[in-house]
Amino acid sequence: MIEVRNISKSFGDLQVLSDVSLDVNEGEKLAIIGRSGSGKSVLMKHIVGLLKPDSGHVYVDDQDLCCVPYERLRELRKRFGVLFQGGALFDSLSSFENIAFPLRYFSSLSESEIEARVQECLDLVNLSDVGAKNPSELSGGMRKRVALARAISMEPAYILYDEPTSGLDPETSNTINDLINHLASELKVTSVIITHDMHSVLEVADRVAFLYRQDLEWVGPVAEIHDCANPNLNSFVRASEYKIGDSSTATSLSEPSP
Amino acid sequence: MLDSLLAPFRALGQYAILIGRAFASVNEIRMYWKNLFIQMVRIGIDSVPIVALAAAFSGAVLTVQTAYQLETPFIPKTIIGSIVAPSIMLELGVVVAGFILAGRVGARIAAELGTMRVSEQIDALEVMGLNSVGFLILPRVLAGIVMFPVLYVVSCVVGIGTGIFTGHIGGFLSVSEFLEGARQFFQLLDPFIGFIKSVAFGFIVTSIACYKGYYTGGGAVGVGDSTTQAAVLSCVFILVADLLVAMLLL
Ligand SMILES: Nc1ncnc2c1ncn2[C@@H]1O[C@H](COP(=O)(O)OP(=O)(O)OP(=O)(O)O)[C@@H](O)[C@H]1O
Ligand SMILES: [Mg+2]
Numbered sequence: 414m415i416e417v418r419n420i421s422k423s424f425g426d427l428q429v430l431s432d433v434s435l436d437v438n439e440g441e442k443l444a445i446i447g448r449s450g451s452g453k454s455v456l457m458k459h460i461v462g463l464l465k466p467d468s469g470h471v472y473v474d475d476q477d478l479c480c481v482p483y484e485r486l487r488e489l490r491k492r493f494g495v496l497f498q499g500g501a502l503f504d505s506l507s508s509f510e511n512i513a514f515p516l517r518y519f520s521s522l523s524e525s526e527i528e529a530r531v532q533e534c535l536d537l538v539n540l541s542d543v544g545a546k547n548p549s550e551l552s553g554g555m556r557k558r559v560a561l562a563r564a565i566s567m568e569p570a571y572i573l574y575d576e577p578t579s580g581l582d583p584e585t586s587n588t589i590n591d592l593i594n595h596l597a598s599e600l601k602v603t604s605v606i607i608t609h610d611m612h613s614v615l616e617v618a619d620r621v622a623f624l625y626r627q628d629l630e631w632v633g634p635v636a637e638i639h640d641c642a643n644p645n646l647n648s649f650v651r652a653s654e655y656k657i658g659d660s661s662t663a664t665s666l667s668e669p670s671p
Numbered sequence: 672m673l674d675s676l677l678a679p680f681r682a683l684g685q686y687a688i689l690i691g692r693a694f695a696s697v698n699e700i701r702m703y704w705k706n707l708f709i710q711m712v713r714i715g716i717d718s719v720p721i722v723a724l725a726a727a728f729s730g731a732v733l734t735v736q737t738a739y740q741l742e743t744p745f746i747p748k749t750i751i752g753s754i755v756a757p758s759i760m761l762e763l764g765v766v767v768a769g770f771i772l773a774g775r776v777g778a779r780i781a782a783e784l785g786t787m788r789v790s791e792q793i794d795a796l797e798v799m800g801l802n803s804v805g806f807l808i809l810p811r812v813l814a815g816i817v818m819f820p821v822l823y824v825v826s827c828v829v830g831i832g833t834g835i836f837t838g839h840i841g842g843f844l845s846v847s848e849f850l851e852g853a854r855q856f857f858q859l860l861d862p863f864i865g866f867i868k869s870v871a872f873g874f875i876v877t878s879i880a881c882y883k884g885y886y887t888g889g890g891a892v893g894v895g896d897s898t899t900q901a902a903v904l905s906c907v908f909i910l911v912a913d914l915l916v917a918m919l920l921l
Binding site: 458461463483487488490491493495497499501502503504514515518519567 | 790792799
């Protein structure tokens with residue numbers, strides 16, 4: 414269980430989060446949505462203790478990340494798999510070695526077991542044959558998926574996905590959405606999914622948290638997202654629907670006018 | 672105003688804490704063996720050619736110029752050897768190597784860690800449960816401390832060797848005259864001080880570069896800044912340490 418309690422964070426004069434509180438329950442899939450620059454990634458980094466809040470607390474399994482000794486924090490972090498927005502792959506290592514990296518340091522698997530596990534993770538993200546390639550030889554979407562494979566390789570209890578489907582084609586996006594659902598249902602993973610992609614939200618999320626102007630404006634079940642009373646969330650949701658409507662307008666515009 | 676006056680002290684404190692944390696993780700050294708070995712090759716073995724080249728030129732120039740300055744019939748030629756050999760062991764061999772390595776090793780480490788910082792690779796290490804400070808910094812600093820003395824030996828051997836060779840080729844000093852002069856005034860203290868300096872320079876170059884790289888901020892420009900500062904600061908502190916060691920031990 415992850416509990417975020419009243420955290421505030423500024424960088425210099427820029428206030429990014431102000432008094433944000435949020436619970437992520439065991440086994441649920443929580444989507445965090447919000448505009449670009451609203452502080453979603455910053456919030457995620459607080460959850461694994463990469464950033465310290467100016468005020469407030471983050472509890473993971475009842476332990477306060479701000480106050481635990483560093484060694485304890487490291488133990489807590491091993492329960493997490495984190496997909497960074499930019500992938501954060503080690504560019505000096507091949508894809509295979511990236512995924513094998515945490516296994517080599519923190520598991521007791523033999524070399525052949527590691528190989529099998531890495532291949533399994535690559536298969537899960539639909540990238541069976543890129544193990545030998547370096548991150549610089551991969552496309553943006555492929556990098557993202559290798560990073561996802563690395564995040565899940567240790568079978569963590571919590572997975573934080575920072576925009577898992579951004580930059581992916583619709584079909585691959587669906588594969589990733591299915592994977593997130595699969596991990597949650599089969600391995601009882603607790604998932605936090607940061608995304609702009611409303612399709613993905615509807616596919617995977619149990620609950621949605623909407624970050625707007627430094628604060629969580631709305632938190633609720635995904636089913637209520639369409640008829641909530643919050644005007645900002647309404648316009649956010651409508652904006653993504655508008656895109657679909659927009660493309661049909663575009664088609665009709667391209668037809669010869671009578 | 673006060674803030675900018677305090678900034679260097681704050682940086683020094685931050686540096687000391689970072690390097691302290693790196694050494695505090697020495698109990699996990701077993702996890703870093705492989706990394707240590709890789710760094711020893713990159714920092715040490717890969718630097719041999721450039722260090723040897725610099726040593727060769729400084730050895731040759733020193734011999735030629737010393738011979739030129741002592742060009743009088745009243746001073747025995749062996750004195751050239753007695754001046755060149757200790758100068759290289761005491762000062763030139765280690766300082767020239769130090770400067771070269773500040774550029775080659777320091778800049779490389781700062782750029783490497785800086786890139787890892789801005790592309791969130793350091794965050795990724797942390798999130799996996801690794802101690803990124805220990806994992807990244809300890810092997811590099813240890814490799815510097817171990818390999819700079821090795822490079823110092825290379826530098827001395829090549830420098831003095833080239834000095835002898837230059838005298839011989841130039842026809843102004845025979846091999847035996849050089850060696851006799853060098854032997855006459857040889858003191859074990861000279862190479863010992865050179866060795867101490869090389870250990871100090873190894874620590875200075877790698878630790879400053881790690882500090883600059885680890886705390887890089889803001890994209891490609893940030894990496895560029897860290898790299899430059901690492902090289903420049905290393906050179907400055909090499910000069911300071913050179914003087915300190917000389918004053919303390921001579
Ligand atoms: N390390 C940092 N130093 C200074 N400012 C930062 C830092 N990290 C984030 N910010 C600022 O915090 C704000 C929120 O950033 P964040 O990365 O959380 O946005 P986001 O919601 O994830 O956006 P996106 O959807 O585009 O990824 C931005 O204005 C950003 O400039
Ligand atoms: Mg983000």
